[in-house]
Amino acid sequence: xxxxxxLVALTTLASTSLLAQQPxxxxxxxxxxxxxxxxxxxxxxxxxxPRHLPSAPANSAPLLKQPPLSExxxxxxxxxxxxxxxxxxxxxxxxxxxxx
Numbered sequence: 001x002x003x004x005x006x007l008v009a010l011t012t013l014a015s016t017s018l019l020a021q022q023p024x025x026x027x028x029x030x031x032x033x034x035x036x037x038x039x040x041x042x043x044x045x046x047x048x049x050p051r052h053l054p055s056a057p058a059n060s061a062p063l064l065k066q067p068p069l070s071e072x073x074x075x076x077x078x079x080x081x082x083x084x085x086x087x088x089x090x091x092x093x094x095x096x097x098x099x100x
Contacts, residue, residue: 031038 034040
């Protein structure tokens with residue numbers, strides 16, 4: 001029984017040491033430039049000359065017009081100001097201590 005265990009242990013030890021010494025498969029060499037499946041290098045082109053935009057006439061309207069403020073938005077701003085005033089007044093008052 002001891003011989004079988006010793007034989008199995010030695011066989012396992014020898015096979016793992018042999019496997020550890022085998023070289024790992026060499027990675028394939030890089031394919032040549034322009035080979036199928038590789039990126040084809042493109043030569044740098046001449047930079048495009050900047051195009052000058054025509055100047056706008058002096059009496060032309062701006063491209064983006066500012067929308068006029070509606071009365072509703074003005075009213076809301078007034079309400080916000082009123083709320084801020086009330087909050088400032090409340091915060092300025094001393095705190096009331098709770099009765100013990």
